[in-house]
Amino acid sequence: MSNILGVVKQNVEQTLRNSYVATITLALTIDDSGNPKNFEEVAKRLVSNYNSIDAVQLVPNGVIKYTYPLKGNEAATNFNILESPLHRKAALKAIATKAIYFSGPVSLKQGGIGVVGRLPVFKKDKFWGFSAVVVRFNTFLKSTGFSSFKSDKYYFQISKTNPITYKEEFFLENKADFSGKDYQMVEIPEGDWKLYIIPTKKSHLLLEFFPLTFIAFFLSLLCGLFVTTLLKKPSELQKLVKSQTLKLMRSEFLFKSIFDHAGLGISHTNSITGNFIDANDKFCEIIGYSQEEIKGMNFMMITHPDDLQYDLDNMERLRNGEISQYSMEKRYINKSGETIWVNITVSPLWEKNERPNNHITIVENITKRRESEKLILESQQKIKDLIDSIDGVVWEGNSEEPGITYISKKSEAILGYTPEEWISDAYFWRKIIHPEDRDWVIEKSAECARERKPFDSEYRMIHKNGNTVWVRDIVSIYHESENSIKFRGILIDITKSKQFELDLNNSLTLVTEQNKRLLNFSHIVSHNLRSHTSNIQSLINLIEMSEDENEEQELLALLKSVSEALNETIDNLNDVVSIQTDITPVIEELNLNKYINRTLEVLRDQIVKNEAKIKNNISDGVTVKFNPAYLESVLLNFISNSIRYKHPERKPVVELNSYIENNYQVLEIKDNGIGIDLKKNGDKLFGMYKTFTNNVASRGIGLFISKNQIDTMNGKIEVESTLNEGTTFKIYFK
Structure with missing residues (x-):
């Protein structure tokens, strides 16, 4: 029973290896932009080469978009496995382990029961989706070889823990409790399966050896049967070995084809010495050396000195079993001396608990991307320097919900607050508006947000030191999306010009008031002095015309009285002038x-x-x-x-x-x-x-x-x- 179960396990593992090769091949068809190339052609070849695979899929962002063959699988198109309770946990486990994981047997969206193997695909260290194979349950059972070992002495069973109920479920016909029988069991970790071989009857050794005469009678017959079985089993096993050898050769041929013609650089390297064992054409193209030259080199020779130690540290951790694989961005120095930026993914070729030997390195040339990133960073720095040089506070914020999302460093010079203080509190801008201006400024901002129109306002803000700062806020609207808008603006310190304007207005008010007073005073002078001068003029005329001395004396007395009244009026007017011209009296x-x-x-x-x-x-x-x-x-x-x-x-x-x-x-x-x-x-x-x-x-x-x-x-x-x-x-x- 143990031998048979071992053969079945090998058959299952071979099916899983075929699926793994198929998923890797599909993953390599995805370019740097995340678009599959020649999916139909590659998928057709994979399905025809592997009888154990019924369909292949590409699942960007967890949504099934590409399926071959499409016929019979239409219902699975656009199905989101990350939103399905039956598939979500298995998918997340594959993402977490960054390795292929087989879910099922499970109900398929397109109908029927099957096993689905999903390999997570990462592009530029970001999750892209899955490369997947679909194996119908009948196909899966056929690949295990259960039918080759039919017997009335034992039967097979497959089980798995349900990810929702956490109970062990059995998938083959005979689900009767066999815990009391002498069964054998092996585990398949790639799918968390358990394979059982169970005897059909409970052992009764005493009955088999009783009576002794009956055993003796059949001893020769049993020996004959035993010899026949012994001769038959090696023959069956030999056939299985030959079949597996042919499958392995075909897998190696396919792997070699993928290795040589992959769109990414691949190298086969000795994990102990770092020497290259083999490399594909793309790898040679990246570093500029021929395959013959590469075989006499090690990866340390072409790695940039500044990146070498980090690479060696990762390799040491990989050899010690601390990590299962690693990815990193580093620099190669090609044959012409130029620096090439690459993204490498290193995977070991030894099994767990085995002695480290060789590893595979997948290399992606990212020089252009790094150059683009450098240009973007330089542009961003130039924009930042330009913004910081502007004599005003450049800001960006939400229109409907409160909160500043960006503010330039000039805010510290003009208002005393750091950008971190602005961004840490969604209501910070509202809090530092002058209390007398706060309500109308917030209301105007909300109104402009509703009407989606820019605005230009002058209002007061409170400096960190408590002083009042006049600002001009020039705000524009920009659309993030159809239903989302944001404000962008610049706060300009206009305190000096505003103070000058206020002083000018005060001066104008003062001058206007003084003019009014002067006009009033002129009216007073005109009215009051006219009556006095008119009286004096009349008396002088009468004096000149008078011929009587007594009358003259009386007129002179009247003239004196009028003169005194005029003098008193002038004194009163002087008092008025002194008050109205004393602009800043002592207080x-x-x-x-x-x-x-x-x-x-x-x-x-x-x-x-x-x-x-x-x-x-x-x-x-x-x-x-x-x-x-x-x-x-x-x-x-x-x-x-x-x-x-x-x-x-x-x-x-x-x-x-x-x-x-x-x-x-x-x-x-x-x-x-x-x-x-x-x-x-x-x-x-x-x-x-x-x-x-x-x-x-x-x-x-x-x-x-x-x-x-x-x-x-x-x-x-x-x-x-x-x-x-x-x-x-x-x-x-x-």
Whole structure:
């Protein structure tokens, strides 16, 4: 039973070797671009040469695209084995081991049961797909030779662990439990199969030797049968050996054909000495030596010195059994002295636990690819250097989802943040936009993404050191795919130009305001001086015409009075000019009570004379930022007015309060005087020479000057008043 099982195992392994040669041959038809060449022709030859193979396939990216013969296998076309639970695990195991693996017996997509061998194919160190053979289960059983050993004494069984249920499944007819019988078993690791040979009956040695007389009677017959069997079995085995020899010769012939005419360089090398044993034409073409010259050389002689040690280290690991094969990119020096870049794959020709002897090296010339990669890297470096030299931050990012995918190093110089900080946080750009600009900038970005249109905006960002940086963001749209777009833009630092623009606008605003004031002042001068000069001109004419001395004296007295009024008007206008031309008055932090007390001291006589009561509710710690001279003038004007315009029927009461309102320090001056008709005079209240009472001391200049002083200090003034009840002025200090 052991001998028979050994022969069956050899038959199975020969079938697997044929499949392996077929898959390698198919893999060699795939060019550097990943496209098969002459698939139909090569596949037809393989199927005709190997009776144990029913079909061959190429499976790029796990999808069956090429099948020969196509007839009867149409249903398998475009089938994705990586998405099928029945095939996925076996396919992934082949990829992981980088070796051929046989799955099945399993249900085939095109119908029936079969065994599928898949060899993973890698191009430029990237998984391309599979080269595969399909063996119908009946064909597989025929190749094992089970039918040659039919007997009523034993039978065969094949089993495999189901990759989904992890239970052992049996595939031949008799699946009865044979664990109690004296069976023999061998394993086929390429497909994780177990082959069993099982006796048909349980052994009963005592019955066979009982009775002794019966055994003696048949002893001669048994000996004869034994001799006959002994002579017959070697004959059968000899036939099998001859058949296997013919198959092996045919496989060697096919291998030699592939070796000599392969599109890749192949060398046969002594793994101990490194000497070349043989090489194909393509290998000779790559390195420029003839086959006779190569046989007198070793691989160390043509390997670039800088790559030699790494190659030797890998070979040592291969010999020690640490790795099953290795691939690497290295340089050869050809016969003319030129450097050739190649990708080599080294596979041992010794079995596991055997002493290392020879290995096969598959060589792919990648010089052009390396040159192209070098040019690409140089171009990328030039582009990077160009981007880094631009006086602005070049960036690229998502349009709909937040996140910067690329930003140039200039961001560190302009905004202080490294590219790594930008890319590590999807919301980083949003976080460093100035809070006052953030909402509208994000909204505009989202709107442009929806409408797929570029935009050009100016907004503020926060530098890493906390400063505000004005930027101009010029953004364009580019399409990654039909449904995916991205932003590309450049951030330009416009802080200096923006500051210049702001300063220019401020200057323009100031000039405009000054012009308005100047125009207003000219109107005032024109109006007020015209009346005075007209009076003077009239009086002079009357004096010249007068012949009465007394009349003359009276006219001169009138002229003097008009002259004094003119002088007073000019003084008032000088005060207005001094306020309006003082562009940057000195600002100090002043104690409010100190200046109130000083004002009350100045107005002592007025307070005593009018029996006025002053209620100062302001605490000693209250301060305001104001010009000292302006504060004295403002307090003097408002407090003196509160006393001057008292109600005739009651004693004046002036109440002073202070509080904070909307970041302003407010001074409230409240009186119980005659009040103001705001409906009638509210719009003229702070005009020059505007009076609203019959008080002879009223000149209409105080409120005008105080209003100008408060406006100059960026403050404001509000008034509440009711006739015959009183007035409240609220002065807002910035």
